[in-house]
Amino acid sequence: MPYADMDKILSLSKRRGFVFQxxxxxxxxxxxxxxxxxxxxxxxxxxxxxxxxxxYDRDDMVGLDAAILMHPQVWVASGHVENFSDPLVECKECxxxxxxxxxxxxxxxxxxxxxxxxALKDLVCPDCGGELTEPRRFNLxxxxxxxxxxxxxxxxxxxxxxxxxxxxxxxxVLDSSRKKLPFGIAQIGKSFRNEIxxxxxxxxxxxxxxxxxxxxxxxxxxxxxxxxxxxxxFQWYIDYGIRPENLRLRxxxxxxxxxxxxxCYDVEYRFPWGWAELEGIANRADYDLRQHQQVSGQDxxxxxxxxxxxxxxxYLPYVIEPSGGVDRATLAFWLDAYDEEPxxxxxxxxxxxxxxxxxxxxxxxxxxxxxxxxxTARKVYDILRKHFRSQYDDAQSIGRRYRRQDEIGTPYCVTxxxxxxxxxxxxxxxxxxxxxxxxxxxxxxxILKDKIxxxx
Ligand code: GAP
Numbered sequence: 001m002p003y004a005d006m007d008k009i010l011s012l013s014k015r016r017g018f019v020f021q022x023x024x025x026x027x028x029x030x031x032x033x034x035x036x037x038x039x040x041x042x043x044x045x046x047x048x049x050x051x052x053x054x055x056y057d058r059d060d061m062v063g064l065d066a067a068i069l070m071h072p073q074v075w076v077a078s079g080h081v082e083n084f085s086d087p088l089v090e091c092k093e094c095x096x097x098x099x100x101x102x103x104x105x106x107x108x109x110x111x112x113x114x115x116x117x118x119a120l121k122d123l124v125c126p127d128c129g130g131e132l133t134e135p136r137r138f139n140l141x142x143x144x145x146x147x148x149x150x151x152x153x154x155x156x157x158x159x160x161x162x163x164x165x166x167x168x169x170x171x172x173v174l175d176s177s178r179k180k181l182p183f184g185i186a187q188i189g190k191s192f193r194n195e196i197x198x199x200x201x202x203x204x205x206x207x208x209x210x211x212x213x214x215x216x217x218x219x220x221x222x223x224x225x226x227x228x229x230x231x232x233x234f235q236w237y238i239d240y241g242i243r244p245e246n247l248r249l250r251x252x253x254x255x256x257x258x259x260x261x262x263x264c265y266d267v268e269y270r271f272p273w274g275w276a277e278l279e280g281i282a283n284r285a286d287y288d289l290r291q292h293q294q295v296s297g298q299d300x301x302x303x304x305x306x307x308x309x310x311x312x313x314x315y316l317p318y319v320i321e322p323s324g325g326v327d328r329a330t331l332a333f334w335l336d337a338y339d340e341e342p343x344x345x346x347x348x349x350x351x352x353x354x355x356x357x358x359x360x361x362x363x364x365x366x367x368x369x370x371x372x373x374x375x376t377a378r379k380v381y382d383i384l385r386k387h388f389r390s391q392y393d394d395a396q397s398i399g400r401r402y403r404r405q406d407e408i409g410t411p412y413c414v415t416x417x418x419x420x421x422x423x424x425x426x427x428x429x430x431x432x433x434x435x436x437x438x439x440x441x442x443x444x445x446x447i448l449k450d451k452i453x454x455x456x
Contacts, residue, residue, distance in 0.1 A: 004338035006201060006272050012349075016408050018042065018334070018359075019202060031198035031205050033327075038408055041359035041389060043209075043330045046240075047188050049356060050211045050324070053236050054186050061184045061213065062177050066165025068190060069146065069156050077295035078164050078288060080141060080157075083259045088138035088196050089123070093130025099196045100135045112255040140193045142206075158192035163321060165189075166214040167288040171300055181302055181317055182225065184215030188326065200273060202327040209326035216317035218304070219286070222262075225320045226283045230265045233281055233322045237267060237329070241354040242336045246270040260287040267324075269332040278332055279324030286316040333357055337409060351409030352432055355452045360410045361388040362448060365401050367417040369394050377416040380426060380441060384414065387445050388452070406431055412448060 013019040017036035021028040035043055055061045075081050087100040101111040103126065109119040123132055142158040145151075159165065166185045173185055188211045198204045217225045230249065237247055252264040264282040268275045293300040293316070300316065307313035337353040355361065362384050366377035377394070384390040391410070393401050398415065405413050413429040415436075420426055426444060429436045439447055 004272065004335045009335060009338065010201065012338075012407065013039070031195075032207060033202050033205065038359040039330075042334065042353070042357060043326060045357045045359070046330045046333065047209075047211065047326055049240055050236070050326075050329075051186070051188065053232075053239075054211070054213050054322070060179075060182060061186050061215075062173060062179065064166055064169060064173065064185050064187045065189065066162070066169060066187060068159050068192075070159060070164060070168070072156055073295055074164050074168060074292075075141065075157050075160075077291040078167075079259050079291065080160060080164075081139070084141060084160060085137040085139045086196055087135035089132040089135050091125035091128060091130040091132055094125060094128045096125060096127050097196055098126070098132075100132075102197055103132075112253065138194075138196060140195065142192045142194050159190075160193050161191050161323070162187045162189045162210045162212045163214060163323065164288070166212070167292055167319075168296075170214075170216070170289060171298070174302070180306075181304065182215065182217040182221070184213050184320075186211075186213045188212075200271070200276075202331050203271065203276065205327065208328075210323060211326055211329075212321065212323045214284075215320040215322075216302070217320060219315060219318045222283050222285065222318040222320060226263060226265075226281065229320050229322050230281045233279060233324070234267055237269075237278065237332070240333060240357060241352070242269065242332060246336055248275065250275075258282070260284050269328075269336075271332070271335065278328050279322060281320070281322045284319040284321050286318055288319065289316045348403065348406060350406040350431065353409035355411045358409045358411055359389065360391045360405070360408060361412065361452060362390045363401070363405045363410045363413045364390060364392045365398060365405075365413050365415050366394050367398055367415060370418075372421065373416060373418060376421050380414060380416050380420070380444070383441070383445065384448075388448060402429065412451065414444065414448075 016038055018039035020034045020036055022032035022034050023029045055063050088097055089100045090097050100120070103123050104111050104116060104119055107119060109115050124130065125132060141160050143155055144158065145154045146156045147154050166187055169185070173179070188209060190207060191210050192207050195204055195206050198206055215225060215229065234247070234249055238244055246269060248268050250266045250268050252266065257264055262283040262285045264280050266277045267279040269278045289300045301314045302317050304313045333353060334351070337351045339350050339352055341348045341350060364377060364381035364384055366373045381390060381392045402413055411431045415427040415429065417427070424441045425438050426441055427436050427438050428447065
């Protein structure tokens with residue numbers, strides 16, 4: 001189990017500048033969060049690590065950055081106008097609103113199980129015990145208006161997934177990049193869902209970021225590719241430090257699949273409140289391209305010029321989609337890294353976050369604020385900051401500064417002491433082992449680079 005409970009993480013987040021409540025000086029806006037100076041670094045590193053694995057480490061993926069606002073017909077074709085809704089119930093006494101399926105799950109009954117219909121009748125308002133209304137479908141897409149006239153003709157949606165930006169650009173990317181199947185398109189960006197019950201900090205919010213890939217394959221090879229993507233996406237979370245016992249794979253039952261999916265696996269993390277989805281890897285078959293082809297009237301087929309004799313060379317590709325949440329992954333990496341270790345009479349709070357994800361990789365710490373030491377300390381810092389995400393800190397005792405860096409997950413502290421002025425050597429302290437080693441300043445960058453690249 002993670003050592004962190006959410007209260008500790010929330011307090012640490014605010015105290016150290018990871019995540020703040022949005023619009024806090026106005027009392028906050030429900031379930032919206034702002035990433036502070038350390039949080040933004042952590043989140044950027046998570047996205048960078050994903051892009052590295054999904055785009056740069058492969059030769060069959062390219063990137064895209066599509067607009068958030070898209071033609072309204074996109075959402076008709078994708079099925080979101082018709083299907084992207086949740087069952088909403090309202091308390092007749094206190095008017096609180098809930099997702100009916102979430103209330104049911106909280107009682108331990110699966111919404112697809114035979115016990116569900118009877119259990120639904122017994123549901124009452126979790127806040128006041130009042131009677132609930134009959135459920136109605138509530139579409140989760142945010143609407144806005146394009147241009148100065150606010151009428152239905154000008155209605156557009158904030159995208160609820162980044163995926164559709166990829167599907168509508170399939171032909172553009174194919175023609176411009178001259179890629180052959182199998183190949184995929186990756187995108188990271190904001191999505192918006194008017195969730196009925198957001199919550200659990202940054203886990204479920206109304207504005208969030210997704211990292212999605214759409215991998216186009218020849219029909220018939222889709223199951224094999226699904227298998228490959230499931231394995232590689234699962235491994236990515238482990239590679240970046242999540243303990244395997246806190247990660248699991250769950251296959252969707254046929255009654256649970258989204259309207260577009262032929263098969264789907266969720267990578268789930270053991271959050272403090274239970275197992276929950278980090279990422280879904282779905283086989284979307286040719287659902288999206290077929291829908292867009294039909295609604296737009298454009299030919300979205302692929303011509304396979306290497307098709308063997310007797311095989312139809314023109315077809316709609318099938319799609320394998322790894323779709324993860326940036327905010328959820330960031331939270332999971334952060335939770336899983338959190339630790340409290342006995343330290344003398346007290347406790348050392350330390351984040352064992354992966355070296356490549358750490359908001360600060362190296363801290364330059366002069367032993368004291370003594371004027372004689374500062375020019376040398378600043379010189380060392382200037383060397384470090386060109387190569388690493390670095391921080392200079394000379395406030396308070398060195399012990400306290402080590403603790404502060406431990407808490408925010410800085411893997412290496414470099415201490416500059418009075419001997420440094422003459423012997424041009426500094427001490428590297430390792431966050432995890434607290435081991436200290438003296439090294440020449442001339443070797444410092446190479447040593448740290450090697451550690452950050454290869455340790456772990
Ligand atoms: N294109 C497929 C798709 O959007 P999804 O399972 O609805 O699939 C993919 O979303 C991922 O996006 C989820 O696994 C989750 O990590 C993230 N996500 C979805 N809704 C979210 C929300 N309200 N807040 C934060 N992250 C969310």
